Amino acid sequence: MIILISVGESKDKGDLMKDLLIKTVEFGQKLGATYAEIRLQEIYKTVISTKDGRVEVVTEGLETGAGIRVLVDGAWGFSTVSGTSKETLMEGMEKAVKMARAASKSIKEKIELADVKAVEDKVKVKPKVDPRDVSPEEKVDLLLKLDSTLFSISNSIKSCTIDYADIIGTQYFASSDGTYIEQDKLYVWSRIFASAREGDIFASGREEFGSTAGFVIWRQNPPEEVARRLGERLLMQLKAKTPKGGAFPVVMGPNVVGVFAHEAFGHLAEADLTYAGSVIKDLIGKQVASPLITIIDDGTLEGGFGSFRYDDEGVPAQKTILVKDGVVVSLMFNREYTAKFQKIVEGLPEDIRETFEVKLTGNARAEDFRVPPLIRMRNTYIKPGDYSFEELLEGIKFGYYVKYFRGGQANLDGTFQVGIQEAYEIVNGEIGDPVRNMSISGNTLETLKKVDAVGKDFEVGAGRCGKGQTAFVGDGGPHVRVKELIVGGEM
Amino acid sequence: MRDDLIDIGELGVSEALKRGATEVETYISWGRSLGVKIEHGQISFSTVGIDNGIGIRVAVGKRVGFAYANSLSPDKVKEVAERAVSAAKASREDKDWRGLPEPRTLPTVEDVFDDRIIKMDVDEVSEIAKRMLDSALEYDKRVIPINGGVSVSYGTVAIVNSKGIRVEEKGTLIYAGLATIARDGTKVSPVCYETDHSRVLKIDPEWVGREAARLAVEALKTEKVSPGRYPVIFDQEALSELWEYTLTKAVQADFVQRDRSALKGKLGEQVASEILTIIDDGIRRGGYNTGSFDGEGVPSQRTVIIESGILRGYLYDNYTAKKENRSSTGNAARSPQYGPVAVDYASTPSIAPTNFTVIEGDFKVDEMISEIKEGFYVRGIQGAHSSNPESGEISVVATPCWKIERGEVKHAVQGAMIAGNMFEMLKRIAGIANNTRQFFYLVSPWIMVENVRIVSK
Numbered sequence: 001m002i003i004l005i006s007v008g009e010s011k012d013k014g015d016l017m018k019d020l021l022i023k024t025v026e027f028g029q030k031l032g033a034t035y036a037e038i039r040l041q042e043i044y045k046t047v048i049s050t051k052d053g054r055v056e057v058v059t060e061g062l063e064t065g066a067g068i069r070v071l072v073d074g075a076w077g078f079s080t081v082s083g084t085s086k087e088t089l090m091e092g093m094e095k096a097v098k099m100a101r102a103a104s105k106s107i108k109e110k111i112e113l114a115d116v117k118a119v120e121d122k123v124k125v126k127p128k129v130d131p132r133d134v135s136p137e138e139k140v141d142l143l144l145k146l147d148s149t150l151f152s153i154s155n156s157i158k159s160c161t162i163d164y165a166d167i168i169g170t171q172y173f174a175s176s177d178g179t180y181i182e183q184d185k186l187y188v189w190s191r192i193f194a195s196a197r198e199g200d201i202f203a204s205g206r207e208e209f210g211s212t213a214g215f216v217i218w219r220q221n222p223p224e225e226v227a228r229r230l231g232e233r234l235l236m237q238l239k240a241k242t243p244k245g246g247a248f249p250v251v252m253g254p255n256v257v258g259v260f261a262h263e264a265f266g267h268l269a270e271a272d273l274t275y276a277g278s279v280i281k282d283l284i285g286k287q288v289a290s291p292l293i294t295i296i297d298d299g300t301l302e303g304g305f306g307s308f309r310y311d312d313e314g315v316p317a318q319k320t321i322l323v324k325d326g327v328v329v330s331l332m333f334n335r336e337y338t339a340k341f342q343k344i345v346e347g348l349p350e351d352i353r354e355t356f357e358v359k360l361t362g363n364a365r366a367e368d369f370r371v372p373p374l375i376r377m378r379n380t381y382i383k384p385g386d387y388s389f390e391e392l393l394e395g396i397k398f399g400y401y402v403k404y405f406r407g408g409q410a411n412l413d414g415t416f417q418v419g420i421q422e423a424y425e426i427v428n429g430e431i432g433d434p435v436r437n438m439s440i441s442g443n444t445l446e447t448l449k450k451v452d453a454v455g456k457d458f459e460v461g462a463g464r465c466g467k468g469q470t471a472f473v474g475d476g477g478p479h480v481r482v483k484e485l486i487v488g489g490e491m
Numbered sequence: 492m493r494d495d496l497i498d499i500g501e502l503g504v505s506e507a508l509k510r511g512a513t514e515v516e517t518y519i520s521w522g523r524s525l526g527v528k529i530e531h532g533q534i535s536f537s538t539v540g541i542d543n544g545i546g547i548r549v550a551v552g553k554r555v556g557f558a559y560a561n562s563l564s565p566d567k568v569k570e571v572a573e574r575a576v577s578a579a580k581a582s583r584e585d586k587d588w589r590g591l592p593e594p595r596t597l598p599t600v601e602d603v604f605d606d607r608i609i610k611m612d613v614d615e616v617s618e619i620a621k622r623m624l625d626s627a628l629e630y631d632k633r634v635i636p637i638n639g640g641v642s643v644s645y646g647t648v649a650i651v652n653s654k655g656i657r658v659e660e661k662g663t664l665i666y667a668g669l670a671t672i673a674r675d676g677t678k679v680s681p682v683c684y685e686t687d688h689s690r691v692l693k694i695d696p697e698w699v700g701r702e703a704a705r706l707a708v709e710a711l712k713t714e715k716v717s718p719g720r721y722p723v724i725f726d727q728e729a730l731s732e733l734w735e736y737t738l739t740k741a742v743q744a745d746f747v748q749r750d751r752s753a754l755k756g757k758l759g760e761q762v763a764s765e766i767l768t769i770i771d772d773g774i775r776r777g778g779y780n781t782g783s784f785d786g787e788g789v790p791s792q793r794t795v796i797i798e799s800g801i802l803r804g805y806l807y808d809n810y811t812a813k814k815e816n817r818s819s820t821g822n823a824a825r826s827p828q829y830g831p832v833a834v835d836y837a838s839t840p841s842i843a844p845t846n847f848t849v850i851e852g853d854f855k856v857d858e859m860i861s862e863i864k865e866g867f868y869v870r871g872i873q874g875a876h877s878s879n880p881e882s883g884e885i886s887v888v889a890t891p892c893w894k895i896e897r898g899e900v901k902h903a904v905q906g907a908m909i910a911g912n913m914f915e916m917l918k919r920i921a922g923i924a925n926n927t928r929q930f931f932y933l934v935s936p937w938i939m940v941e942n943v944r945i946v947s948k
Contacts, residue, residue, distance in 0.1 A: 049839075052749060054585045055555075057548070057839050058578040062560040062570070076536035082543060082561045099537040102613040103527065106534045106621060136581035144583075158750035195751050195881045202753065202882035245718065245910060245946040276531060276637035277672050279679055370540060370834075407877030409888075412637075412672060413681040415906050417888040419877020439877060439886035441908055488886035488910040488946050 014122065014172075014182050021174035024068070024089045029176055031097040033070035035113060036176045038093070039312060040066040040084055041369045043169035043185070046136065050143045050162045053151070058136055063169075067369040068092045072100035074110025078372045114338035114360060116315055118178035123309045125184040127214030131166035134215050139164060146223035150194055153231035156238060161193040166215070179314035187305070187472055188217050189462065192226065196234040203237035203436070205230050205421050206406065210462030210472060213303030233404065233422050240436035243423070243487050249399035250440060250485040251392050251426065254459035256402045256418060258475030261295055262380045262465065263408040264416035264444040266475075269297075269322045270363070270375045271337035279414035279445060280328055284345075285352030287326050289448030294383035295323040297332055299362050305462035306378035306473040310362070313373060317362035326448075330357045334364035334375050367469035374467060382477030385454025392453050392481045399426040400487060402440060410444065417441040439488045447482055455479030492609070492647055493521045493543075497659055499563050500651030503547050506572035508653060512549035512579065514591050515572075515653045518786065518825065519545045519563065520836045522646025525613060527620040529639045529669065532628065534620055537613050544836035546825075547571050551579040553588040559837045589813040594655045597790045602777030605691035608643050608663040616641050619696045623667055626700035631673065633711070634704040637682070639669035641696065648835070650788035658788045664779075665689055667696045673707035680710040681890045681905070684728070684871070686930070690777045706870065710891040710903040716947050722866035722921065723909070723943040724859060724895075727930035730938060732875035733885065734847070737913040739932075740880040742796050742804075743822075743842040744811035751881050753914050757802050763917035765800040766852060772934070773821050773845035779931055780845040786825035787840050794820045796847075800918075808842045821845075849935035852923030859924050859939055861898035867907070867945065868893045868900060883913040889945075908946040916940050 021038050028036030045061035065082045066089060077100025081092040131139075143162045150160050167187040174180045189210035196203040207230050211217035252260060268278040275281070280288060289295075299317025301307050308317055313335050321329055333341065341358045348356075364373040393401070401424045408418040419439040425432035460476030496519045503517035521543040528536040545568055546559040556579025558571045620641040627636045642665070649659040668686035672679055683706035687694040725733070746752040754762060773791030775781050782791055787809050795803040807815075808823035823840035860868070873888040892904045922939035 051745075054587070055583040056585070057555050057557045058582045059557040059559070059839065060574040060578050061558065061837055062562075062567075062574075063837075065561060075534075078536065078538040078540075080538075080540040080542070082541065095539050099539055099613060102617055103534055103537040105614075106617065108533045109531075111535060136578065140581065140583060195749075197750055197881070200753075202751075202879065204751075204879050204881045245908075245944070247948050272530075273637075277635055277674055277679055282677065370542060372536075372538065405877070406879075407874060409873045409876070411681045411873060411890055413679045413890075413905070415681065415873065415888055415890060417874030417877070417908070419874055419886060437879060437882070437884035437886055437910075439874060439908070439910075441874075441888050441906060443906065486906065486908060486946065486948055488908040 017172050018180055020086060020089065021172055022180065024093050025174050025176050027090055028070050028093045028097055031094065032072050033097055033100065035071040038066055038068050038089065038174055039366065039369060040172045041169055043167060046166050048139055048143060048164040050147055052159055053144065053147050055140055065369040066092060067366060067372060068096040069372050070096045070100050071111060072097055073104035073107065075100050075104035075107045076111060077103060080370045111336055112339040113335040114342065116177055116335065116360060119314055120180050123183040125186045127186055128216035129214045129219065131188055131215045132168065142218060142223050146192065146227050149224045149227035150231050154235055156196045156198050157194065157231060157234060158197045159195045162190065164190045173314055175314055181310050181314055183310055186214065187212060188215050192230060194230050194234060196238055198238050201238055203234045205233045205237065208463060210305040211303050212305060212307050236422065236434040237436045240434035243400065243435045243438045245488055247484045248487050249396050249483055251401045251479060251481045253403040253479055254457065254476050255461055256405050256420065257382055257477035257480050258461055259405045259408040259418055261382050261477055262377060262473065262475040263410045263418065265295055265448065266297065266377050266380045267410050268412065268414065268444065269331045271331040271333045271341060272375045273412060274331055275337060275340060276412065278412040284328050285356035286328060288328055288445050289323055289326040290451040291326040292385055292454045293323055293326050293448055293451055294321065296321050296383060297377055297380045299378040301379040301460065301474060304379035304460060304474040311364045312366045313364040315360045315362040315364065317378065320361040327355060329355055332363040332375055332377065333361045334373065335360065337375060365471050367471065371469050374469060376467065376471040377465060377473050379460055379474030381460055381475060382480060384456050384458045384478040387453045387455045389455060389479055392455055392479055393426055393429045396426045396429055400435065401426050401431055414444045415441065416444050440485045441488065442485050447485060450483040451480055452483050453481040492661060496521060496647055496649035497651060497657055499545065499568060500649050502565060503545060503568050503572055504651055504653050506569050507547055507549050507576055510573055510576040512551055512576050514550040516548045516591050517545060517651050518836055520646060520648045522644060524642055524644035525616055526642035527613065527617045527640055529620060529624055529636055532636050534617060534624065537617065542834060544834065545571055546836040547575040548839060549575045549579050550588060551576065553584040553586065554579045554582040555585060555588060556582055557839050587814050591652050591654050592656065592787050592789050592809040592819060595790050597658065597783040598774050600774050600781050600783045603662050603690045603781050605663050607692040608665055609645050611643050616643055619667060623669055623696035623700040626697040627669060627671060627704040630701055630704035631708045633673045633675050634671050634707055635674060636669055636671050641667045652788060656788035658784050660782055660784065662782065663690060665692060665694055667694050667699050669699055669703040671703045671707040673711050675711050678711055680707045683707040683710055683891055688779060690781065706891060713903045713905045716894055716904050716907060716945065718945055718947050720942045720944055722863050722939055722941045724868045724937050724939045726870050726937050727928055727933055727935050729869045729872050730935055731930050731933040732872040733913060734933065736875050736878040736880055737883045737885065739844045739847060741883065742806055744805045744807045745842055747805050748811060748814065753881065753883050754802055760802055761800050762802045763797050763800045764920035766923055767797055767800055767917065767920050768850040769797040770795050770848045770850065771806060771822065771844050772848045775846040775848065775934065778846035779929055785821040786823040789819045789821045789823065791821040791845065806842055806844060808840055811842065844932050846929065846934050847932055849923065851925045851927045851936040854922050854924045856924050856926050856937060859922050859937065860895055860900060863895045864897060866895045867904065868895055885913055886910045906947065909943060910946050911944050916943065
């Protein structure tokens with residue numbers, strides 16, 4: 001089923017908004033902007049927090065404001081305003097132009113934008129179960145059900161914190177390229193932190209899920225099932241041993257593969273970070289991974305937490321293949337970096353220009369109207385291969401199976417770290433004892449080369465990514481086997 | 492600056508009471524920021540923003556609701572009051588809810604506001620950014636300042652509640668920060684970062700640029716290291732990362748009350764090396780998080796956490812304090828780090844440290860390094876957020892990180908992991924230097940820990 005449906009032109013409130021936004025953009029051009037855009041948002045949030053069976057607070061939020069971005073003499077200016085009156089927007093535009101003009105005084109290399117096709121569209125969401133049709137009382141009931149189920153699993157379970165949010169709104173976007181888009185936004189998100197304790201032994205675990213498909217995500221994750229999953233993980237951690245430190249073969253579950261695809265590789269292939277000097281800067285169009293590896297950043301995945309129709313520069317979201325059979329074939333671009341890389345590839349040999357494609361991918365995203373868009377991931381995953389789980393374990397004398405991550409981080413030099421909340425030993429090709437306080441790390445490119453088998457299953461989960469701003473993203477993949485990874489633990 | 496925030500707060504209180512709230516708290520903030528961004532070695536972007544809003548927390552009996560909007564117009568304030576009351580009615584009774592805080596006398600705080608910051612225009616901010624950038628570029632040709640910037644922000648916060656709290660305070664901040672890498676042929680250093688920030692107009696942008704550049708250049712030359720146990724010096728950036736997810740959580744009263752803290756029940760016990768003393772100092776002169784009151788209008792104070800290694804106290808907000816029949820320590824913050832909302836007026840209070848202050852020792856930095864036969868100096872930590880906040884277990888990558896041999900910093904190290912337990916590491920602190928500086932919430936000198944497990948290939 002298609003979630004995002006475009007409908008044709010119709011006369012409504014949108015037409016007034018359209019006039020207002022286009023007038024604001026034209027005012028910017030009159031003041032000297034060579035490019036001007038305005039992104040106006042109306043957002044409603046419902047947030048519920050529970051702690052150990054008590055409802056801490058139910059929150060309702062209203063936000064209305066606009067982010068205005070312009071180019072003057074090759075430099076950017078941005079201003080953000082609260083409210084949407086004509087005076088406020090015009091004043092905001094004036095400030096944005098002033099900001100750009102100030103920045104242009106010291107610009108050395110002028111910023112250019114890749115050309116776009118002007119778009120006019122309205123995108124309406126058709127959620128599977130609209131969160132507005134679910135009463136706050138019913139939402140509270142679900143969270144408390146999850147909480148009570150978790151505590152009923154064992155006396156060792158000590159705490160459970162649940163955060164729920166639904167975010168619903170409309171974004172109006174106009175730019176001096178003639179684009180005007182009205183786009184509905186709808187997110188449903190939850191995160192659960194829980195802990196357990198037996199004497200001096202502590203365990204902690206988390207679950208997170210989110211969707212752009214609607215409240216249906218709670219139907220797909222019934223509270224009893226989430227509680228059971230989390231409870232079992234906590235009890236397992238309590239009796240788990242600490243890992244041996246050193247280099248071992250590792251099988252990563254889809255949840256860990258997702259964070260690996262996102263953190264370890266994805267950030268290196270965000271065109272702004274690649275340009276800044278990430279380790280793949282000199283490797284575009286070249287083999288960087290095992291031929292078994294294909295990595296995709298997909299803005300079109302149905303219901304994906306990182307899915308949308310148009311990005312925050314009005315570019316349609318694409319399904320972008322970043323690595324194909326081990327070769328870097330593209331990056332994640334916005335308009336500025338598409339233009340920069342179009343220049344770079346002109347100077348590269350013919351064969352690289354044939355493999356490596358520079359085009360608008362629709363990766364420009366802003367957290368909200370308070371900030372300008374940056375290059376961000378959407379739903380990032382590794383494409384499945386043809387191994388069964390048992391086949392992946394086969395032949396491993398001693399290694400680790402890492403199933404759920406706790407957190408992950410990477411550096412432009414290509415080192416990454418992923419903390420693990422659920423892991424097991426692999427002994428003679430079979431899953432063995434559970435392991436606690438574990439993390440894996442290594443060099444991304446070395447690790448990608450050491451992948452020697454890719455599973456045939458596939459799962460994509462939801463998460464949030466921080467890059468100065470928060471973005472809702474999805475990530476995942478199949479099970480993946482790596483010949484050798486560094487495991488942090490006892491020596 | 493606006494001077495009508497208290498009036499808006501009063502309006503919010505009376506509107507919510509009219510609609511059936513038994514208790515009301517309004518939090519109003521108005522702020523402006525001006526920033527200049529550096530990308531790829533040039534200033535290419537400047538931004539300006541005004542943000543303001545109101546958050547209203549109400550109790551209807553023991554049910555608590557909250558609503559906010561990014562507008563201070565009377566109509567919006569009424570709508571927010573209405574929504575807060577309806578949110579409370581959709582909530583459940585919290586038997587431990589014992590009311591909003593009562594008014595108390597506020598302390599005087601110094602150097603948290605500077606008129607000169609308010610008066611700065613974008614060209615002056617640009618000039619500071621340019622000085623920072625130029626000093627990084629002049630340091631070495633191999634340095635690439637990848638991103639950074641200078642920003643100034645100022646604003647006013649007011650809190651009014653139905654128990655009689657009516658407080659208002661203005662503040663200013665100037666920030667300069669730069670992230671660099673160095674490239675030499677195909678060799679790339681890890682990202683290195685330096686910052687200076689101040690509540691008054693007193694920063695050294697040249698120092699930030701030079702240090703960010705120096706670190707990247709010195710991180711270029713790497714060698715492999717053998718795994719083992721070593722003495723490790725952690726600097727402020729590394730400590731702030733490691734403690735954010737372990738120690739600062741374990742001393743929060745909500746963690747303690749909910750059996751999530753390894754420091755629960757250990758008041759009066761030795762929990763760290765006897766040379767360690769930590770005070771959460773909410774009234775530190777010019778401190779990053781200094782203010783005369785916290786996010787609930789409760790007075791800020793100095794709270795002794797660890798004294799000569801002995802655990803002396805925890806951090807409380809109003810809710811956790813009332814549960815134990817004691818006073819809040821003024822540690823209610825209004826900006827959650829990982830919640831679904833990121834602005835102050837949009838969030839309900841949660842416990843956080845203010846200026847988490849380690850009392851410095853008398854070790855000079857040079858002496859500290861020269862005493863180490865074989866060990867490490869760790870500047871940054873990757874993956875600290877994947878630590879286990881309950882147990883204190885960490886398993887992180889140290890980067891940037893340097894090897895110390897025979898009392899000298901020799902070369903950088905790539906991909907070294909630190910594995911262990913933060914609460915065990917506190918007991919093995921063997922040296923505290925005398926180079927105190929503030930790095931956001933943390934005020935600390937360098938700290939040396941013995942017998943730290945380093946994992947590498």
